[in-house]
Amino acid sequence: MRIKYLLGLLVILGALGYLIFGGLGQNLVYFLTPSEYLQDQPRYQNRPVRLGGLVKPGTVRYDKDRLELRFILTDGVAEVPVFHKGTPPGMFKEGQGVVVEGRFQEGVFQGTNLLVKHSESYQAPKEGWTPEEVRKLIEEAK
Amino acid sequence: MLKAAHPERPDALTWAFLGLGVLLLPVGLYLALSAPPDVNQGYLARIMYLHVPGAWLGYLAFFVTFLYSLLYLFRQDPRYDRVALASAEIGLVFMGLALVTGMLWARPTWGVYWTWEPRLTTTAILFAVYVGYFLLRGAIEDPELRAKAAAAVGVLGFINVPISYMSVKWWRSLHQTQSIDLTTGKIHMDPAMLQALLFNLFVFTLLYLGFVRLRALVAALEAQKEEA
Numbered sequence: 001m002r003i004k005y006l007l008g009l010l011v012i013l014g015a016l017g018y019l020i021f022g023g024l025g026q027n028l029v030y031f032l033t034p035s036e037y038l039q040d041q042p043r044y045q046n047r048p049v050r051l052g053g054l055v056k057p058g059t060v061r062y063d064k065d066r067l068e069l070r071f072i073l074t075d076g077v078a079e080v081p082v083f084h085k086g087t088p089p090g091m092f093k094e095g096q097g098v099v100v101e102g103r104f105q106e107g108v109f110q111g112t113n114l115l116v117k118h119s120e121s122y123q124a125p126k127e128g129w130t131p132e133e134v135r136k137l138i139e140e141a142k
Numbered sequence: 143m144l145k146a147a148h149p150e151r152p153d154a155l156t157w158a159f160l161g162l163g164v165l166l167l168p169v170g171l172y173l174a175l176s177a178p179p180d181v182n183q184g185y186l187a188r189i190m191y192l193h194v195p196g197a198w199l200g201y202l203a204f205f206v207t208f209l210y211s212l213l214y215l216f217r218q219d220p221r222y223d224r225v226a227l228a229s230a231e232i233g234l235v236f237m238g239l240a241l242v243t244g245m246l247w248a249r250p251t252w253g254v255y256w257t258w259e260p261r262l263t264t265t266a267i268l269f270a271v272y273v274g275y276f277l278l279r280g281a282i283e284d285p286e287l288r289a290k291a292a293a294a295v296g297v298l299g300f301i302n303v304p305i306s307y308m309s310v311k312w313w314r315s316l317h318q319t320q321s322i323d324l325t326t327g328k329i330h331m332d333p334a335m336l337q338a339l340l341f342n343l344f345v346f347t348l349l350y351l352g353f354v355r356l357r358a359l360v361a362a363l364e365a366q367k368e369e370a
Contacts, residue, residue, distance in 0.1 A: 030259045030314045052314065089253035091182060099257075099316055115252045120318035121330035122187055124178035131184040 031099050034078040050101050051080060051109060052117075057094040073100065073109070084111035091116045152356055159352030163345055170345040173338040180335075189247040191338055195346035196240030197265075201303050203233025203350060204272065208303075211296030214289060220365060221358075223289035226296050227279070228357035232350055234272050241269060252316060260309040261317035268306050271299040285368070 031052035037044060051073055059072040069084045082100055092098065097117035102110045125131075152160075170191070180187035210226035213219075244262075245255045256262065275295045282288035305312075310319045321330045322339075329336060 030316065089251070091251055092253075113254065115254055115257060115316055117316055118182060118251055118318055119330075120321045122180045122183075122190070122321060122332060122335050124332045124334065125181040129181070131179050 033075040034073055034080040035075055037080065038078050044104070046103060048101065048103050048112075050099055051082075052097070052099045053080075055092070055094050055096050055098055060094055062088065069114070073098065080109050081107070082109045082111050084114050086114070088114060089116045091118060152359055156352055156355040156359070159348050159355065161352075163349035163352055166341075166345045166348065170338075170342040173341050177335045177338040178332060183251060186247065186250055187335070189243050190335075191342045193240055193243040193247060194339060195343050196236045196238075196243060198343055199346055199350045200233050200237030200240055200268075201307065202347070203229045203236060203354070204268070204300055204303050206354070207233065207272075207275075207296045208300035211293035214293045215297070218286075220285070220289060221362070223293065224358045224361040224365070225354065226293065227361055228354045230272050230275050230296065231357055232353045234269070234276075236346075236350065237265070237269050237272070241265065257316055259316040260313040261306065261315050264302060264306040264309045268299070268302040271295070271302060275299060285365070 031050035032044070034051060034053055037049065037051060053073040053075040056072040056074045056079065059070075061070045062068070067086055069082075069086070069088050071082055073080045073082050082102075084100065084102075092114070097119075099115040099117060100109060100111040101113035101115070104110070174188055174191035177188065177191070179185045206229040207226045210222045210229065214222035214226060248257075249255050275292060278295060279288055279292050282291055307320075308325075309315060310317050311325075322336070323329070331339070
């Protein structure tokens with residue numbers, strides 16, 4: 001009796017393991033890189049996709065009055081122009097890793113949702129650059 | 143974590159875990175609030191001192207459930223089933239805490255409360271499996287069959303814990319990788335922050351141990367009543 005249970009458990013475990021490591025692994029892609037997208041463009045045409053990469057330094061243009069954000073997303077090899085309507089999240093900056101949800105229209109990636117990735121490293125700010133001190137500096141400069 | 147045959151009230155060890163945990167909780171809070179802000183996230187990074195212990199204890203609790211479910215399957219002693227139940231329940235509370243604090247942290251940093259990325263998806267499945275564990279327990283009247291079926295879920299459900307932990311490395315994700323990486327031993331954190339985090343991990347673990355022992359005792363009293 002007990003051996004039967006164990007065998008059943010093992011079979012289920014094996015099946016789940018196979019699913020997860022063998023089959024599912026290939027399809028569980030949260031975002032595409034710009035290179036992957038450009039290599040297989042017809043496949044993703046007119047389909048919502050997530051593109052992930054870095055915000056190319058020096059390419060961010062933000063129109064505060066119309067809330068229009070434009071920048072170039074890069075993975076170091078390929079580059080994709082992105083247009084996003086809305087305020088960028090607080091941690092959005094040049095060189096930052098981002099994931100944009102949206103679709104391509106006339107060569108520009110129209111983002112509907114902009115997500116900012118941050119690193120796993122937590123470090124204290126340098127002397128004189130704590131959030132309060134920075135706020136004070138900003139207020140004094142007004 | 144086993145109780146005497148006829149427990150009536152919590153034993154000294156349970157009180158010690160609970161007492162020490164409650165006593166040290168304000169110290170943990172003080173350390174968390176006096177730890178330096180993060181250079182990028184500012185004070186937001188302090189949610190970590192709740193988020194990480196929540197997730198860690200969720201994982202640990204489901205591991206304990208896994209262990210005691212296995213023991214139950216081999217020995218058929220209802221005491222093992224009660225510890226498995228207690229740990230799953232406390233684990234669900236801590237995992238819920240990790241999910242809620244994670245969402246509150248995600249909105250100001252990532253820009254959204256929720257996204258179906260690997261770490262979040264696997265953790266949501268993990269949470270759902272242990273909700274299912276209690277649905278199953280509630281659905282079965284026969285205590286022996288209930289314990290057996292629950293033990294099967296307790297064993298199988300645990301597969302998801304290492305998957306959830308490793309998801310940030312195995313797949314492309316939005317969630318950052320581990321700051322205290324148990325697989326490589328690397329730590330990417332300011333020493334003062336690390337100290338506060340480790341202390342809070344310790345305090346929450348004490349509370350977890352106390353809660354599980356207390357909950358297993360309550361389950362034993364319930365079983366006594368059910369028999370009588």
